[in-house]
Amino acid sequence: MKGKLLTYFFLLTGAVIFAYPFLWMVFATLKPEIEIPNLWLLSQNMSFKNYSIVLNKIPIIRAFFNSLFVSLSITASVIIFGSIVGFALSRLNFYGKNLIFMLILFTMMIPFQITLIPTYVLIVKLGFVDTYAGLILPAMMSSFSILVFRQFFLNIPQSLIESARIDGCNNLQILFKVIIPLSKPAVSTVGILTFMSSWNEVLWPLIVIRNEKLMTMPQLVTVFVLGGQAEGQLGVQLASATLLALPVVIAYSFFQRYFIESLATTGLKE
């Protein structure tokens, strides 16, 4: 009994440690600057003033749609191309199949630090600095996702594919009409992982986007907090961070289980 109580005590302490800072942040954005350091969440003078300052100073709504467009494009592309290549690797025989498979494994092992600068140079040469293409193109495929699809497709019975072929389906029809509908767990895993990582990516946007109107949300908040536009006001800085956290927290609160399961499959990477 005593052990049980102790267990709950530690679990609750953990919950406070992980959740309280976020709660404090949200309430701090509503308080006047001078009351922000208070540990107590509520205040007599709560207002949305900090949010109106953020909305007036930076195009954060625009940045939200930039992020949404870029992340959705990357996610769609990773799912479509990942499943096509995964299908070819798991079900088709063609010349150079093993070579392609080796290339994919090889690509996964390269630390991104080595390709970062040459990729930037490539984007400059292609004239894609300050364009959505500069953000989307380098992330359009992912070796990890190809492997997830390949692995999942290997477990789909060959007889289903044979019967679709007898019905006159070509490879792409087989993939999108027969296999994908049976592969929802793989699609949602790849989808959530890709969306999360591209939504939260900030190093690459900092490198290829200079125009404030095209900035992604995390990038814009970073530039805002660092660039002096927030004028050192904590409430305003925290308000921009809260706006940045909001979309992900809302999505997370609806699909917790999928988020946790998908992110836990990063374990498969090794």
Added chain:
Amino acid sequence: MVSPYVIYFLVFVAYPLTFSFILIFHRWNIVTPMEFIGLKNFIRLFRDETFFKSIINTLIFLSIHIPLQIAVALFFAQLLNKKIKLRGLFRSIYFLPVVVSGVVVTVLWQQMYAYETGLINQILLKFGFKKIPWLVSPKFAMPSIAIMATWKNVGLYIVLFLAGLQNIPRELYEVAEIDGASSFQKFLKITLPMLNPTIVLVVVLSTIGGFSLFIEPYIMTGGGPMDSTLSAMLYIYNQAFYFNHMGYAATLGFFFATIIFLVVILQRKFIERDVY
């Protein structure tokens, strides 16, 4: 059907890799033509004390972050593995910082670490401790960032350890109990060895993550005070995009990537041999 991948590979993997081999022998500010300088970039690298400091900083970060992460994750995973109510709720709360952007976490913790007004020092004062100069002192700054990174990522590792714990057959513990093993002995002789694959995974994942440490010092400290939080990635970024030393930055990236590659391979060999 694999042709899209072949194109992607040629453009975004093979070309950058090849081009990085060219860049490391050149001086280039991206505007004027490239100038061939032989091995000068490497000579400069080996004399560049700031770069080696940035690598050591990154290793300091890893040496605090990884053990802390494993200890905290194992602790909470063990608690969650007991017969408790609201397991799902606790797990979801611990996982929340994992899904939120690193930018949010950094802006928030920068305020929490503030010397006079920060939450953490205020709580320390309430409990009768002294204030700690978290981000202002060169001694504390990197450990502060490591603690924050642990807070942000540990939820993922709790989930991985929990899955690992649930895969350990109950019978092992039952047999040990019959032999009169204490809980500590069971933890040492059964839990830890059985969790070895998860531990390897956690070490490798957080090493790779730690080597790309960038946005946290970029926002929080700009690498200071006295370059104490200058991570290798931040230094490379500054060389490339602040000073426009493309050739030199590519050389640094090449060198650093080689280190990462070797460390990860060594780690796996070492940990796997160590436990079995």
